[in-house]
Amino acid sequence: MNNQKGFTLIELLIVVAIIGILATFALPAYTKYQARAKVTAGIAEVSALKVAYEDVMNAGSADPTLAVVGGGLTATQNCTLGVTGTVASGAGTITCTLLNAPAPVLGKVITLTRSATTGWTCATTALAMYSTPSCPGA
Numbered sequence: 001m002n003n004q005k006g007f008t009l010i011e012l013l014i015v016v017a018i019i020g021i022l023a024t025f026a027l028p029a030y031t032k033y034q035a036r037a038k039v040t041a042g043i044a045e046v047s048a049l050k051v052a053y054e055d056v057m058n059a060g061s062a063d064p065t066l067a068v069v070g071g072g073l074t075a076t077q078n079c080t081l082g083v084t085g086t087v088a089s090g091a092g093t094i095t096c097t098l099l100n101a102p103a104p105v106l107g108k109v110i111t112l113t114r115s116a117t118t119g120w121t122c123a124t125t126a127l128a129m130y131s132t133p134s135c136p137g138a
Contacts, residue, residue: 031102035130038101041078042110043122043135046096050112050120053083053094057114060087075099079110090116098126105130 056063065083074081080099085092096110108126115121122135131137 031104032129035102035105035126038078038098039105039108039110039124039126039130040132042096042098043124043132045076045079046081046094046110046112047122049081049083049094050114053085053092053114057085057087057090057092063087085114090114110135 063085065085078099078101079096082095082097083092092114094112094114098105098108098110101108105126108124110122110124110126113121113123124131124135124137126137128137
Protein backbone atom coordinates (compact mmCIF):
# COMPACT_ATOMS: atom_id res chain seq x y z
CA MET A 1 0.00 0.00 0.00
CA ASN A 2 1.04 3.52 -0.69
CA ASN A 3 0.90 5.96 2.17
CA GLN A 4 -0.37 9.28 0.89
CA LYS A 5 0.53 12.43 2.75
CA GLY A 6 -1.18 15.80 2.61
CA PHE A 7 -4.62 17.29 3.10
CA THR A 8 -7.79 16.18 1.44
CA LEU A 9 -9.95 18.57 -0.54
CA ILE A 10 -12.62 18.56 2.17
CA GLU A 11 -10.10 19.56 4.84
CA LEU A 12 -8.86 22.46 2.71
CA LEU A 13 -12.41 23.64 2.01
CA ILE A 14 -13.20 23.60 5.74
CA VAL A 15 -10.13 25.76 6.46
CA VAL A 16 -11.11 28.23 3.73
CA ALA A 17 -14.67 28.41 5.11
CA ILE A 18 -13.38 29.09 8.63
CA ILE A 19 -11.10 31.88 7.36
CA GLY A 20 -14.02 33.38 5.45
CA ILE A 21 -16.22 33.38 8.54
CA LEU A 22 -13.50 35.03 10.64
CA ALA A 23 -12.91 37.68 7.95
CA THR A 24 -16.63 38.46 7.91
CA PHE A 25 -16.40 39.65 11.50
CA ALA A 26 -12.88 41.08 11.46
CA LEU A 27 -13.12 43.49 8.52
CA PRO A 28 -16.05 45.60 9.83
CA ALA A 29 -14.43 45.74 13.27
CA TYR A 30 -11.17 46.93 11.74
CA THR A 31 -12.97 49.60 9.68
CA LYS A 32 -14.65 50.87 12.85
CA TYR A 33 -11.28 50.94 14.61
CA GLN A 34 -9.74 52.94 11.73
CA ALA A 35 -12.64 55.42 11.76
CA ARG A 36 -12.37 55.97 15.52
CA ALA A 37 -8.61 56.46 15.23
CA LYS A 38 -9.06 59.06 12.47
CA VAL A 39 -11.64 61.04 14.47
CA THR A 40 -9.41 60.92 17.55
CA ALA A 41 -6.43 62.14 15.50
CA GLY A 42 -8.54 64.98 14.08
CA ILE A 43 -9.64 66.02 17.57
CA ALA A 44 -6.02 65.99 18.74
CA GLU A 45 -4.86 68.11 15.79
CA VAL A 46 -7.60 70.70 16.13
CA SER A 47 -7.17 70.84 19.93
CA ALA A 48 -3.49 71.62 19.50
CA LEU A 49 -4.47 74.84 17.69
CA LYS A 50 -6.30 76.22 20.73
CA VAL A 51 -3.08 77.60 22.22
CA ALA A 52 -2.20 79.69 19.17
CA TYR A 53 -5.83 80.82 18.90
CA GLU A 54 -5.91 81.85 22.57
CA ASP A 55 -2.65 83.79 22.20
CA VAL A 56 -4.09 85.86 19.38
CA MET A 57 -7.42 86.37 21.16
CA ASN A 58 -5.78 87.41 24.42
CA ALA A 59 -3.43 89.81 22.65
CA GLY A 60 -6.50 91.46 21.18
CA SER A 61 -4.57 92.98 18.31
CA ALA A 62 -5.02 90.58 15.42
CA ASP A 63 -7.57 88.50 13.60
CA PRO A 64 -7.70 84.99 15.16
CA THR A 65 -7.66 83.39 11.72
CA LEU A 66 -4.01 84.43 11.59
CA ALA A 67 -3.28 81.93 14.35
CA VAL A 68 -3.72 79.10 11.87
CA VAL A 69 -4.08 80.38 8.32
CA GLY A 70 -1.50 83.14 8.72
CA GLY A 71 1.03 80.53 9.79
CA GLY A 72 0.51 78.71 6.50
CA LEU A 73 -1.31 75.81 8.12
CA THR A 74 -4.54 75.14 6.22
CA ALA A 75 -4.43 71.34 6.05
CA THR A 76 -2.79 68.48 7.90
CA GLN A 77 -2.59 64.77 7.21
CA ASN A 78 -6.00 64.29 8.83
CA CYS A 79 -7.82 67.63 8.44
CA THR A 80 -8.68 70.59 6.31
CA LEU A 81 -8.68 73.41 8.85
CA GLY A 82 -10.89 76.45 9.14
CA VAL A 83 -10.78 79.27 11.68
CA THR A 84 -13.27 82.05 12.39
CA GLY A 85 -13.65 84.49 15.23
CA THR A 86 -13.67 88.06 16.43
CA VAL A 87 -11.41 89.51 19.06
CA ALA A 88 -14.06 91.97 20.25
CA SER A 89 -16.59 89.31 21.27
CA GLY A 90 -14.08 86.62 22.21
CA ALA A 91 -16.08 84.04 20.26
CA GLY A 92 -14.89 81.86 17.43
CA THR A 93 -14.49 78.39 15.99
CA ILE A 94 -11.80 76.06 14.78
CA THR A 95 -13.01 73.35 12.41
CA CYS A 96 -11.46 70.19 11.03
CA THR A 97 -12.95 68.43 8.01
CA LEU A 98 -11.59 64.88 8.02
CA LEU A 99 -9.42 63.77 5.07
CA ASN A 100 -8.09 60.35 4.03
CA ALA A 101 -10.53 58.62 6.34
CA PRO A 102 -12.67 55.47 6.13
CA ALA A 103 -16.09 55.97 4.54
CA PRO A 104 -18.11 56.31 7.79
CA VAL A 105 -16.20 59.46 8.81
CA LEU A 106 -14.87 60.86 5.53
CA GLY A 107 -15.81 64.53 5.25
CA LYS A 108 -17.21 64.75 8.78
CA VAL A 109 -16.50 67.97 10.65
CA ILE A 110 -15.04 68.44 14.12
CA THR A 111 -15.83 71.87 15.56
CA LEU A 112 -14.23 73.54 18.56
CA THR A 113 -16.29 76.55 19.60
CA ARG A 114 -14.96 79.26 21.88
CA SER A 115 -17.20 81.47 23.96
CA ALA A 116 -15.90 84.28 26.13
CA THR A 117 -18.10 83.14 29.01
CA THR A 118 -18.06 79.32 28.83
CA GLY A 119 -14.71 78.58 27.18
CA TRP A 120 -14.21 75.77 24.68
CA THR A 121 -16.75 73.17 23.59
CA CYS A 122 -16.34 70.40 21.06
CA ALA A 123 -18.83 68.75 18.70
CA THR A 124 -18.61 66.59 15.62
CA THR A 125 -20.90 65.50 12.80
CA ALA A 126 -19.49 61.96 13.02
CA LEU A 127 -21.61 59.37 14.78
CA ALA A 128 -21.11 59.06 18.53
CA MET A 129 -19.69 55.53 18.17
CA TYR A 130 -16.70 56.99 16.28
CA SER A 131 -16.13 59.99 18.55
CA THR A 132 -14.65 60.46 22.01
CA PRO A 133 -16.59 61.32 25.18
CA SER A 134 -14.97 64.77 25.27
CA CYS A 135 -16.32 65.58 21.80
CA PRO A 136 -19.80 64.11 21.43
CA GLY A 137 -20.97 62.99 18.03
CA ALA A 138 -24.22 63.35 16.16
